[in-house]
Amino acid sequence: MTTTxxxxxxxxxxxxxxxxxxxxTTMAQAINRxxxxxxxxxxxxxxxxxDVGALGGVxxxxxxxxxxxxxxxxxxxxxxxxxxxxxxxxxxxxxxxPVVEMxxxxxxxxxxxxxxxxxxxxxxxxxxxxxxxxxIRIPYGGGIGGVEHHSDSSEAYYMATPxxxxxxxxxxxxxxxxxRQAIASDDPVLFLEPKRLYWSKETLDLSxxxxxxxxxxxxxxxxxTAATLITYGPSLPVCLEAAEAAREEGWELEVLDLRTLVPFxxxxxxxxxxxxxxxxxxxxxxxxxxxxxxxxxxxxxxxxHHLQAPxxxxxxxxxxxxxxxxxxxxxxxxDRVLDAVARLQWESDYTEGGAR
Amino acid sequence: xxxxxxxxxxxESGARPTPPTAGWRPRTDPAPLLPDETxxxxxxxxxxxxxxxxxxxxxxxxxxxxxxxxxxxATALTRQGRxxxxxxxxxxxxxxxAAALALGERDWLFPSYRDTLAVVxxxxxxxxxxxxxxxxxxxxxxxxATRVAPLSTPLATQLPHAVxxxxxxxxxxxxxxxxxxxxxxxxxxxxxxxxxxxxxxxRAPVVFLVQNNGFAISVPLAKQTAAPSIAHKAVGYGVAGxxxxxxxxxxxxxxxxxxxxxxRSGGGPTLVEALTYRVEAHTNADDATRYRTEDEVxxxxxxxxxxxxxxxxxxxxxxxxxxxxxxxxEAEAMAADLRSRMNxxxxxxxxxxxxxxxxxxxxxxxxxxALLRAxxxxxxxxxxxxxxxxxxxxxxxxxxxxxxAGDRRQDHQERAA
Numbered sequence: 025m026t027t028t029x030x031x032x033x034x035x036x037x038x039x040x041x042x043x044x045x046x047x048x049t050t051m052a053q054a055i056n057r058x059x060x061x062x063x064x065x066x067x068x069x070x071x072x073x074x075d076v077g078a079l080g081g082v083x084x085x086x087x088x089x090x091x092x093x094x095x096x097x098x099x100x101x102x103x104x105x106x107x108x109x110x111x112x113x114x115x116x117x118x119x120x121x122p123v124v125e126m127x128x129x130x131x132x133x134x135x136x137x138x139x140x141x142x143x144x145x146x147x148x149x150x151x152x153x154x155x156x157x158x159x160i161r162i163p164y165g166g167g168i169g170g171v172e173h174h175s176d177s178s179e180a181y182y183m184a185t186p187x188x189x190x191x192x193x194x195x196x197x198x199x200x201x202x203x204r205q206a207i208a209s210d211d212p213v214l215f216l217e218p219k220r221l222y223w224s225k226e227t228l229d230l231s232x233x234x235x236x237x238x239x240x241x242x243x244x245x246x247x248x249t250a251a252t253l254i255t256y257g258p259s260l261p262v263c264l265e266a267a268e269a270a271r272e273e274g275w276e277l278e279v280l281d282l283r284t285l286v287p288f289x290x291x292x293x294x295x296x297x298x299x300x301x302x303x304x305x306x307x308x309x310x311x312x313x314x315x316x317x318x319x320x321x322x323x324x325x326x327x328x329h330h331l332q333a334p335x336x337x338x339x340x341x342x343x344x345x346x347x348x349x350x351x352x353x354x355x356x357x358x359d360r361v362l363d364a365v366a367r368l369q370w371e372s373d374y375t376e377g378g379a380r
Numbered sequence: 381x382x383x384x385x386x387x388x389x390x391x392e393s394g395a396r397p398t399p400p401t402a403g404w405r406p407r408t409d410p411a412p413l414l415p416d417e418t419x420x421x422x423x424x425x426x427x428x429x430x431x432x433x434x435x436x437x438x439x440x441x442x443x444x445x446x447x448x449x450x451x452x453x454a455t456a457l458t459r460q461g462r463x464x465x466x467x468x469x470x471x472x473x474x475x476x477x478a479a480a481l482a483l484g485e486r487d488w489l490f491p492s493y494r495d496t497l498a499v500v501x502x503x504x505x506x507x508x509x510x511x512x513x514x515x516x517x518x519x520x521x522x523x524x525a526t527r528v529a530p531l532s533t534p535l536a537t538q539l540p541h542a543v544x545x546x547x548x549x550x551x552x553x554x555x556x557x558x559x560x561x562x563x564x565x566x567x568x569x570x571x572x573x574x575x576x577x578x579x580x581x582x583r584a585p586v587v588f589l590v591q592n593n594g595f596a597i598s599v600p601l602a603k604q605t606a607a608p609s610i611a612h613k614a615v616g617y618g619v620a621g622x623x624x625x626x627x628x629x630x631x632x633x634x635x636x637x638x639x640x641x642x643x644r645s646g647g648g649p650t651l652v653e654a655l656t657y658r659v660e661a662h663t664n665a666d667d668a669t670r671y672r673t674e675d676e677v678x679x680x681x682x683x684x685x686x687x688x689x690x691x692x693x694x695x696x697x698x699x700x701x702x703x704x705x706x707x708x709x710e711a712e713a714m715a716a717d718l719r720s721r722m723n724x725x726x727x728x729x730x731x732x733x734x735x736x737x738x739x740x741x742x743x744x745x746x747x748x749x750a751l752l753r754a755x756x757x758x759x760x761x762x763x764x765x766x767x768x769x770x771x772x773x774x775x776x777x778x779x780x781x782x783x784x785a786g787d788r789r790q791d792h793q794e795r796a797a
Binding site for chain 2: 070096101102104106107109110111112113114115116117118119120134137138141142145146147148149150151152153154155186187189209210211240286287288290291
């Protein structure tokens with residue numbers, strides 16, 4: 025399929041939020057605006073992927089980019105993920121700053137060798153001569169009723185690969201700011217977009233986007249004293265809801281949004297856990313050898329003497345991602361989070377000497 | 381553009397609509413993309429040479445002699461434990477040298493692990509070209525400065541890089557061609573397919589050189605592909621396929637130069653299959669007697685790229701005994717220099733393990749670098765503040781590990797023997 029600037033944009037561009045002034049903005053719109061602004065600011069930024077041109081991406085995240093910047097800047101590639109990432113690596117070797125879209129989490133796997141064997145290692149292999157200023161956007165996670173291969177949480181694979189940054193926003197404002205920083209980064213960044221939050225709205229003025237912390241910083245989304253829920257991406261709204269519900273049980277829960285998984289923000293996480301003395305890690309990815317395993321280990325190693333209970337995990341089951349009609353049983357929900365909070369050995373606070 | 385060219389209208393009676401497939405034609409004429417029936421040869425054809433080509437053939441010969449000597453030296457260094465492993469290009473020197481000489485200064489070379497000779501022929505210091513195989517780092521030369529990509533160990537994965545780099549250069553309006561090297565085994569990999577497809581769709585200025593040396597470690601070409609030839613694979617992508625005698629250095633140079641010129645002028649990519657032979661085993665760690673006989677190798681020893689070109693030059697009175705001697709001496713000097721420099725232990729800096737993983741080391745890598753530093757300091761008998769806080773036992777273990785690293789070199793020597 026050949027696209028030209030004249031025949032694109034079949035739907036209203038997502039970026040056309042009201043000019044100036046705050047307005048309800050979806051995460052998809054914020055990401056679209058970040059791409060547009062990055063491309064306008066730096067002509068080395070190129071967007072590559074499947075259906076990113078005339079269609080604007082299956083989630084419309086790249087809507088309008090080909091119309092505005094032309095096919096050479098926002099390019100519909102052949103349908104081959106290893107080829108997309110491999111050629112993007114070559115473009116980065118020449119000094120461009122490619123932003124690659126993998127259409128869905130599970131469709132990124134063909135690119136795994138290029139990612140692990142080259143993108144993640146090229147700077148190290150060449151002692152800094154060939155950095156890889158690449159951004160790899162991957163819509164990930166479940167909760168949208170997707171059939172098989174459309175709902176994976178694949179972050180653990182990427183976290184286990186030295187040389188990559190792995191980030192995942194949970195708000196529209198963060199999505200904008202973090203994507204701009206990911207594109208500006210001289211290292212490869214896996215930018216994981218929680219696809220069930222694409223349409224979540226918040227009031228934002230994208231013509232003057234709010235300042236964003238540098239990548240690598242977690243943020244406390246809700247303060248509390250009883251326990252810390254450590255989460256990221258699609259599970260943040262679940263944890264915030266759980267924290268609200270927990271007030272009725274008499275627990276003031278703190279909710280920490282990691283935002284960046286690699287490099288891990290030990291400082292902010294440990295400070296939070298030391299304040300509350302209890303922690304639950306919540307994510308959609310499978311629990312066994314999942315992100316929560318690393319997080320629980322790190323917290324335990326660093327905060328052992330502050331902990332009143334073992335660090336617990338609420339995660340997806342260790343099963344292939346379920347069919348859409350069963351996914352609600354798999355995804356960590358408010359009740360499962362509250363059950364874990366209830367198991368944080370609260371009796372140890374008031375048990376008087378010699379209980380065991 | 382649709383694969384099916386639609387031809388609207390009705391048949392003469394007006395009753396039945398013409399099916400959209402009625403006007404179908406191939407989108408491009410496949411005939412010009414097909415390779416010749418026989419591989420291109422120049423040696424022994426009596427081709428007329430102008431002054432420039434005479435000089436080029438002599439330059440190729442000089443490269444072949446140095447290349448053969450380089451291969452012998454690298455193999456010897458492996459036996460002596462100075463290289464961890466060496467995949468030799470003995471017998472394939474024509475492809476290696478011609479590839480390097482076919483490129484202009486601003487062009488890029490994308491070698492595989494068997495192509496250190498091409499890297500050297502491109503002008504990279506042999507010691508730096510061998511860094512990966514010596515094992516003191518993964519790449520010894522600066523790819524940006526030399527316009528030589530790192531040696532690629534995973535098969536065919538360097539091909540999409542070449543396509544992307546060439547495409548990027550074209551988008552920037554720069555006159556840059558990328559030449560990517562791969563073996564016959566590598567053409568079975570998915571990345572070979574994806575690279576050719578992307579290159580064709582983007583009309584990227586890339587040349588793919590497949591050295592068909594007969595074997596992927598032990599597996600012969602017949603088990604690798606049922607294609608009429610590897611060069612024939614090109615037509616499926618809309619890419620020109622060319623077949624050349626890979627031991628005829630002037631022919632390889634000519635075919636590659638034409639492909640480079642075509643790419644440079646916007647004519648798109650070319651796939652060149654060079655028929656050659658891996659005279660030695662896959663590497664020093666391989667035993668070729670398990671999968672091929674000496675009878676199979678013999679005809680290729682009689683079709684050796686160095687002796688072929690030497691005989692041709694002597695017959696054409698383009699090479700005197702004196703010149704041949706001088707070229708041999710020059711190659712000997714290169715080998716002696718390589719030998720003496722490789723016999724010196726490389727200077728290793730363990731701290732560098734953490735230096736290039738990211739633009740800025742992460743806090744976690746800083747911690748780990750400090751741990752290693754403390755271990756090394758303890759090992760060296762220095763008192764470091766960090767030692768008091770715990771890493772001393774680990775440091776003792778690390779020292780044990782280093783002893784075992786010494787044993788490993790012995791292992792290599794034994795396996796090579």
